Amino acid sequence: MTEQKQTIDEQKVLPFKYDAGWTGVPNAIFELYSFHPKFTGATLRVYLYLLHRFNHTEGYAWPTQDQIADALCVSRSTVVTAISTLKELDLILVNRNPTYDNDVYFFKRPIANRTAFEHRFPEALAKRIKHERSRLADIQQRHERKQAFEKIQAAAKDGLL
The missing domain is CATH 1.10.10.10 (Winged helix-like DNA-binding domain superfamily/Winged helix DNA-binding domain)
Structure with missing residues (x-):
């Protein structure tokens, strides 16, 4: 080259x-x-x-x-x-x-x-599953906070607060 x-x-x-x-x-x-x-x-x-x-x-x-x-x-x-x-x-x-x-x-x-890696190192699979569950919980919590905020915003807009 x-x-x-x-x-x-x-x-x-x-x-x-x-x-x-x-x-x-x-x-x-x-x-x-x-x-x-x-x-x-x-x-x-x-x-x-x-x-x-x-x-x-x-x-x-x-x-x-x-x-x-x-x-x-x-x-x-x-x-x-x-x-x-x-x-x-x-x-x-x-x-x-x-x-x-x-x-x-x-x-x-x-x-x-990934399949071969996690078969060879099952502890990595366990860590990935734990991480994915944690991320899903985080996403759910953020979604719930957003909904609560939007309710407060709508109430304030309607003069209910």
Whole structure:
């Protein structure tokens, strides 16, 4: 791919021109993995940072846990927990590099199908159902408040208040 063609294609990814670099994220991370109870904002940030540090030539990322913590302004224990979650969710594979005695991170393809994801991680299904029930209750409460307000408005308009 020519450099000009690549620049044009990259600009289609973002809704604005941005020359300082960017990191792509599979939609399933937002749409499915966010429903897993262990997938926190810190987990997402560590995943994004590892994607950002991925080396296409080597086929893996290799920042240290201290580098991740410093770059994201989080504690090392937060990084350790996030990496553990990413491994549990089968998003990364962590190996030890014997030459440099550090961890290297290989990426695995996320599950992109909701049914398959919730079959593999039933706790995500439970969280999604709880969330949907909560949202329905919220919608119902807002509807009831709107109706009550409209009754008060109509009464005030009719001079009954």
